[in-house]
Amino acid sequence: MPKDIFGKNHQFLPPSELLSYDDIEKLVKAFTVLGVSKVRLTGGEPLLRKDxxxxxxxxxxxEGINDVAMTTNASLLTKQRALSLKAAGVRRINISFDAITPEIYRKINEINYPMQDILNGIRNAIDVGLETVKVNMVVQKGINETDIIPMVKHFRGSGVILRFIEFMDVGNHNKWNLARVFTSQEIINTINEQYPLRVVGENYPGEVAKRWEYLDGEGEIGVISSITQPFCGDCSRARLSAIGELYTCLFSRSGFDLRGMLRKQFNQEQIVEALAKIWTNRTDQYSVERFKNPGGVGSHRNSQKVEMSYIGG
Ligand SMILES: C[S@@+](CC[C@H](N)C(=O)[O-])C[C@H]1O[C@@H](n2cnc3c(N)ncnc32)[C@H](O)[C@@H]1O
Structure with a gap:
């Protein structure tokens, strides 16, 4: 949660507002009827959720779900926790980690969280043998682009897939502007100068990260070009908030209330019908429109988009 949202008077939601695990299971079952097979738990911070x-x-x-993944900051990812997550069914984990030089890490992290704990969390995820461990680095020009090579050096050959994400104008509090975007092309050029790369094909159609591998066989990296090469046309992600709102775009201003349907005892058929309608009628393609907006680049910025900490990445 960004520091300026998490003020002293922050009001936490009462548990009765949240979707229960029964609710979440019901909704996921309904989604599988429409072909969804993958679920990612994100946040906020998923490891904070009880049980x-x-x-x-x-x-x-x-039935129908064949992939349960998670995105976490790894601050609570002890070896024990990593083992219990794996035993419960997590196959793949993405860990957010934006810098490995202590001063840069501190500057980004803002609350002086010990960097070593995150490195330990990444280690634990590898050691327990999760199928895929990825580290996400959001690159901001003037903030952490000088850490691209140190991150590459650290994670090359470790089995971790390092992914570089263009800094996006999500939410309303991250002081985004185009000048702070270090593009995927710049990222690839930076790495390629020292560690030559070649493109690898997609794992599956619509994969958000473009994959590259080191010519010397030390593994692969990914780049996510949400700003310079938006992929709205291929986006197949539906996002569900903790209180049961369905968002059809990471940059939406509001979601569709699914909790209301559950509270009104809608049956699965009715929920499936509603989901299908929402999904087929969706028109949002914010990233494609970002640069076409008559107000100019980033002029949607003040229009109260949903916060990343509320909806997950
Ligand atoms: C919002 S976090 C939530 C989950 C968890 N608390 C964590 O830290 O991983 C999910 C992901 O969003 C990505 N992210 C956050 N802010 C971003 C931004 N402005 N631009 C691009 N990606 C961003 C980060 O890569 C992070 O891995």
Missing amino acids: LERLISRLSNI
């Missing part, structure tokens, strides 16, 4: 493993095992046991 998360119980939810994970319920989701992994749903």
Whole structure:
């Protein structure tokens, strides 16, 4: 949660507002009827949720779900936790980690969180043998682009897939402007100068990261070009907030209330029908329109988009 949202008077939601694990399971089952096979738990910070493993095992046991993944800051990812997540059914984990030079890390992190804890969390994820461990680095010009090579040096050959994400104008608090975007092309050029790369094909159609591998066989990296090469046309992500709003775009201003349907005892058929309608009628393609907006680049910025900490990445 960004520091300026997490003020002294921050009001936490009462538990009765949140979707219960029963609710989440019901919704995921409905999504599978429409072809969804992958669920990612994100946040906020998913590891803060009580009894998360119980939810994970319920989701992994749903017929049709073949992939339960998680995005976390890894601050609570002890070896024990990594083992219990794996046992519950997590196969793949993405860990957010934007810098490895202590001063840069401190500047980005803002609350002086010990960097070593995150490195330990990444280690734990590898050691327990999760199928895929990725590290996400959001690159901001003037902030951490000088850490691209140190991150590459650290993670090359470790089995971790390092992914570089263009800094996006998500939410309303991250002081985004185009000058702060270090582009995927710049990222690739920077790495390629020292560690030659070649393109690798997609794992599956619509994969958000473009994959590259080191010519010397030390593994692969990914780049996510959300600003310079928007992929709205291929986007197949539906996002569900903790209180049951369905967002059809990371940059939406509002979501569709699914919790209301659950509270009104809608049956699965009715929920599936509603989901299909929302999905087929969606028109949002914010990233494609970012530069076409008559107000100019980033002029949607003040229009109260949903916060990243609320909806996940
Ligand atoms: C919002 S976090 C939530 C999950 C968890 N708390 C964590 O830290 O991983 C999910 C991901 O969003 C990405 N992210 C956050 N802000 C971003 C921004 N402005 N531009 C691009 N990606 C961003 C980060 O890569 C992070 O890995």
